[in-house]
Amino acid sequence: MSAATSTRQRLGRRAVNTVAGLGLLYVFLPIIVIVVFSFNDPVGKFNIEWQGFTLKHWADPFAEPELTRALWVSLRIAAVATVCATVLGSLIAVSLSRYDFRGRNGVNLFLVIPLTAPEIVLGSSLATLFIDRGVDFGYTTVIIAHIGFQVSFVAVTVRARIRGFDWTLEHAAMDLGATPMRAFWSITFPLILPGIAAAALLSFALSIDDFIITFFNAGSLLTFPLQIFGASRVKIPPQINVLATMLLMVSVSLMALGAAFGARRRKRHGVVAG
């Protein structure tokens, strides 16, 4: 190999690394700003200019009552919607990967639509439906709307995770005297649980995060994102940054836990779906 090519290769590698670094910076910079500004001591109502370091907002994260209330609303909606969507979505995923039934391709297609359709279409069409049926906007409508897109998300994620699952394990369990129910709960469920848990976590985050669909179907109910958006013209208190950073820390640590668990399972079980 000549010196010229090796120099070119080195330059090429450096260029790739630089571009990748810039890309990551682009993704993470806004998040870093949010975290850093949770330690800012702003003058006035808008936490957008760096003034000085303080821990006082972390000492009192719930100082803004409307913001705190909105966070609770979001957490409650996410909890209920995620439980429903996880159960329904996992059942869909299991039946899709396990059984060959008439209409299976149709179900596969319909699953993708909520993931690919613009949120504004989903949100506005649901709102039209609710108005048409005379349903009052509030918790129920938001939860229904969230379940709507979460089911697809859970089903697609779980289906991907249990691809290649060895269904003869269930046969083996029944062969050993387990009822079909017991075969599912003692064999299949523990093995696919990590996949289901991962899907549930992600869809929980989607629910907390959702703005557009929620906006159409919330009525006067204010979720965390709606509250921040609505209040942002009047004030941007540092508590927004504190609560957002908390949410970020919770989700990052859950992901880390998941990865650690996954590594341990793979070591103990060999390669298993989920």
Added chain:
Amino acid sequence: MRLDHATKRYGDFTAVHEANFGITHGEFFSLLGPSGCGKTTILKMIAGFEQPTTGRVLIGGDDVSAVPPHKRNVNTVFQQYALFPHMSVADNVAFGPRNHKIPESEVATRVAEMLSVVRLADFAVRRPAQLSGGQQQRVALARALVNYPSALLLDEPLAALDLKLREAMQIELKRIQRDVGIAFVFVTHDQGEALTMSDRIAVMSQGRVEQIGSPTEIYRRPATLFVAGFIGSANLLPGTVASSDAVEVRVSLAAGATVTVPGSQVAAGADVSAGAKVTVMVRPEQFVASASPSHGDSIKSSVTDVVFQGASVRLVARTGDGAEVAAVVAGDADVSFLRPGAGVHFGWRADAPYVLSGWPAVAGATTTDVDRVEAAL
């Protein structure tokens, strides 16, 4: 245990046609045939994973055709073992007894007993992924046998093991079967495996049971051309009956010789009236090769291949009508006259040839043609 005219259809496809046989207590029974012949479907009907379309499955005299698998007193060893990866070896083995609500103290005793039967007592706390293939295989056996089933069903359990281990496991399986004294129903496409282990073998082809018999019966007295070709290798020589009486049948072969076969060496039910199309089977080890025609019947051919195999020498030769035949002679025999292209006369003991009805799809030896060997697997 018995299958009573059990037929299984999937749409237009008949996977099993009128299977009708019994399996007695304590016997090692093999279902042997190429893939897709219906042997695994029969096993699934016994286990309860499939229901016969028509006919019945009886276990211990009771009709269990509609009984689900978890209520049948038979257990299966699956092809890929299907061990539960999230459970220890001991918990895998204990799974069956716990389902049957057996007290935990007795479960522990039984598990320990079974693990020692399969020589895995030291591995109770391991996970399946930490075991070798042969060990996983034995866990699967222990997990099934710990339930004291009335029969154990094995679906090609040795297919995933390499050759040496497979041979050792064949002997081990036979030992375990003698120890526990229950019927083993063993599905395999490997005729050597079936011959080694079985008390009786059912040879299947395209959903039909072609013959049921002891290994020597199906090897020496195959009922059909399929069985003759599938079990071991055979030289199948087509011909027509020249004459026959109570003592012997004379067949003129397409290869250009006339063979006299004793009446006792005719397949049951074969038509040997003069002019009938028949096939004379001679096993390769029954051929006696010589440079000049010996007294008695023989066929003339020319050598195409001589393969030294240590204990034996395998000869491939071509007869006058172009059929390829094979012979196996002892490794220490003088075979110096057998060069490719040389003429050779194959003779045999008078009671060696065996007559079957019909003509084979391809005349000659059954295991020299790669495509046909492959098709049979």
